[in-house]
Amino acid sequence: MNVLAQAEVSRETYWGISSTGFAVFYLLAAITIAVFLYGVYRRFSRYTDGDDDPFARVNDLPARVLGAAKIALSNEKQFNRDLYGGLMHAFIFWGFLTLFIATSILAIDGYVYEPIVQGNFWEGDFYLAYQFMVDAMGLLFVVGIGMAMYRRYWVRNERLWGRHTSSEDDIFIWTLFGLGVGGFLLQGLRIYATGMPEHEVVSFVGYGLGLLFGAIGLPLAGEPGVSTASGLVTAENLHWLSWWSHSLLAFFFIAWIPYAKPFHMLSSFANVVTRDEKAGKRLPNVPADLDATNADSIDDFTWKELLDQDACTKCGRCSSVCPAKASDRPLDPRDVILDLKKYRESLEAGGEEQPIIADGGTSVIDSETMESCMACMACMDACPVEIEHLQSFTRLNRQLTDQGDVSPSMQDVFQNVMQNGNTFGDSPRNRADWADDLEFDLTDAREQEVEYLWYVGDYPSYDERNKRVARSLAAILQEADVSFGILFEDEKTDGNDIRRVGEELLYVELAGHHVETWEDCDFEKIVCTDPHSYNTFKNEYPEVNFDEHADDELMPFDYDEQWNANGEVDVLHWTQAVEELVTDGALELTGTELEYTVTYHDPCHLGRYNDEYDAPRELIEATGCDLQEMPRNRADSFCCGGGGGGLWMDFEEEPKPSEERLREALEDTAAGSAVEKFVVACPMCMTMYEDGRKTGDFEDEIEIVDIAELIVEAIGQEETAGLEVTAD
Incomplete structure (x- = not known):
């Protein structure tokens, strides 16, 4: 990689990293991508075990993808009934997306444009605009994460907590927070250690941190009295430590995506793409075949219903608008979807089979839970990822009827x-x-x-x-x-x-x-x-x-x-x-x-x-x-x-x-x-x-x-x- 002097309107991408560290980085990157791709393959291959869905889900796919992109990019569903939540999610989503695009641009410049064209476009005015946007959207990202943490841990918003709340929710939010704050810390240390180049003022967050490091007198290697033997903590070795910490945290997050809550970033979009515009107002027909079952086992659920389960983000919006839950009936729409997901995953891990729905507490879903549903569709209207609760709920009710367990x-x-x-x-x-x-x-x-x-x-x-x-x-x-x-x-x-x-x-x-x-x-x-x-x-x-x-x-x-x-x-x-x-x-x-x-x-x-x-x-x-x-x-x-x-x-x-x-x-x-x-x-x-x-x-x-x-x-x-x- 061509090393650019800090005085130019650009910067060296791997400043302070040795050739050995460079090699280790790319070995870890390759392993991370392999783990990520394998996990994505395993998750999506599960849907082939689901039953066929009765409605067309992938017809006119380009239009579906375009429509889903509009919903996702606008965050329109997140703003429904919740301005604070809409702004929070928009900040996180747009910040994360911008940082992903910025990383992709950097990779294109370094691994496509430079070796083929023998030049760089990541310099001059483009670099200045790039750095400003990264800092602006990165700051929004951190603010959004801060809003999420405030709502979850300080306000303790009731709908965010339930029996399916787990440590993965904490790991998810803290990892994102670490990536956002760590990125700015790394940027500030680099700017400070390279002499506070004037053009880097466009990186206003990192530049501000650089000024802070200068104000507290953080030592720089090469300054009088500062040497490796002195044992002082310097900006250079803090930068090296921050760079590796940030990289390893990013590798962990990428590899973790298909195996836990972050998978919703993929499954939710897929769920919006495959949504039924008439969901709820029309229900799937039951085959005349008397051997057909409704919810005798988890295999009776369609691939779309399995995708619904994976798309759930535990946000609790459905729970907060459910009139049955508000009236203290034993129904929480989120829990029904997540109970089915948990049971499916337990079977995949070798767990014992249970009745899907029955009376008496030995089943995955209790019959009284589904009898509580008013079929009002408030849960579906509130869901930001287009989960079709009513389709799964009706399947469960049909199973109750088949079993003769209705009230x-x-x-x-x-x-x-x-x-x-x-x-x-x-x-x-x-x-x-x-x-x-x-x-x-x-x-x-x-x-x-x-x-x-x-x-x-x-x-x-x-x-x-x-x-x-x-x-x-x-x-x-x-x-x-x-x-x-x-x-x-x-x-x-x-x-x-x-x-x-x-x-x-x-x-x-x-x-x-x-x-x-x-x-x-x-x-x-x-x-x-x-x-x-x-x-x-x-x-x-x-x-x-x-x-x-x-x-x-x-x-x-x-x-x-x-x-x-x-x-x-x-x-x-x-x-x-x-x-x-x-x-x-x-x-x-x-x-x-x-x-x-x-x-x-x-x-x-x-x-x-x-x-x-x-x-x-x-x-x-x-x-x-x-x-x-x-x-x-x-x-x-x-x-x-x-x-x-x-x-x-x-x-x-x-x-x-x-x-x-x-x-x-x-x-x-x-x-x-x-x-x-x-x-x-x-x-x-x-x-x-x-x-x-x-x-x-x-x-x-x-x-x-x-x-x-x-x-x-x-x-x-x-x-x-x-x-x-x-x-x-």
Whole structure:
């Protein structure tokens, strides 16, 4: 390597290192790279043991990589709900990336450009710019590490600690800190020992350290009275010691990456590249093959689910937003993912096999843990590395169902659906009785062409409180003068939550029944009262391979096509349909201007699942209400507790999710106790919040209403809906 004089605008790259030290350095570098590559190979080769994933994960790979790079470089997911954490991670990420690029540039100059071109580009203005950027971004890197250490050790942020916290977390952060601080110390010693060259002032951190060493009188070799025999510590031998310490620490870190927490730098990016844009809102189908298993062993998990486990950084963002964990249910999304990873690694190390999920504590995951999941998708929305928790959770729930380990209350629900087509166990003949109080007759969509095929749903059909919502919506559609009809007794439960608690084949049966019934009807759009129905009709029914099940004698349908494969049938939540009617002028909100102060709760299946936040708000504001947002709104909305089968189960929880949400509405919203009405757009939310209003002692403080009830009051159609007219 060409040795450049320190007086030139450049520097010698291996200043103070002998030829023997140079040789040892490169021997260690070669060993480090070999250990690193072998570890990466071993980690990624494990994924070949996983089952095939049902969704396309590597199609259009260039676009996927580009999209993942945008997410990674912008740190956009890290800023979600956490400005401090976003800045911290951005400083560390950009600092680390800059230092890696700087090292690569140095290697290119020394091992490619110099021997081939017989020259150097790492000098002059380029060198000055290079050194300034290295110091600036290196300083950000150290600041970011300092922020991380402050949050972890001083503040002791709760979400960073758990049963999977281990010494590797400490080694990881302290190693990064050592690399950052050690690099500046090494730079400062070199600048000081080479006479403080003027051009090195651009290395402002290192130059400042050099001035500090001069101020404390650190001896230099060759100064009067300073010799090797004197035994004094000099800048030169401190530089030599720092250089080797820094190099060995860097070698350790690089070699360690594939074997511990630092692997997330690779696995997380791979996880973002292979993400499913519809993750959670659609679930994998179960093969009709009766020999197929769901989570009988770790080998049943797909390669993507194994990658999810390796991508987890233990950041706890999923844990911090999980409503089940906040309510003291025995679920921590992070722990489920890491428990599966720990079990897999124990098997690879020769450990004993265990049941993946069971009741009683002898399994990897306890059944009560998965029963606690509300399928709200908050964990997935918060995860910065796109872990698809719900896919693994549903696999575990399906295994519970296969084993017959579901709770008695859920068994009753399954039985009700199988016998009567609804979760209440009521007669199908009574499904449209809610409409008896209407001042008009409903159209039978099986017999007459309609524009809107209205899927009413179980709760609006059978639950007394939600029947008011159904009648309100019927009056709204009647007032808008659109043709709409229902299926009467041919309507069954949609299957969305039945599927999420693990009963896949019953879900397929319900889907087959509905699409076969719809094929005999003449309509333009499907309108759903319930966001759960909206999600499953829009995102999941088109994914079902009905042909695979059509020949099964146990399946009560003959339909063997893929329904709505090209999206020719529009599926809408009722707020979307009515918002269109208002926009088109078909429905005029010209009745009494409501002057209520209200807040609105985003249902998980309408908001996080399907990104619909505007239509409900536009309708609320169109009634004249003063809409006050709760702190947790839109994608940050806090689940009511009813999803994922929670509506049908009893939990010992404190506080209930519904009670916590009502407290937030009255205490944390800007309007505070002035909020009069808590507005929902989901029958399950209505049920959960009416319950929470009673158990949380909020009955005298706030009223639970659906948007449809506000609209029907605003347009003065309460009598048409068979409702009592609100007094002025």
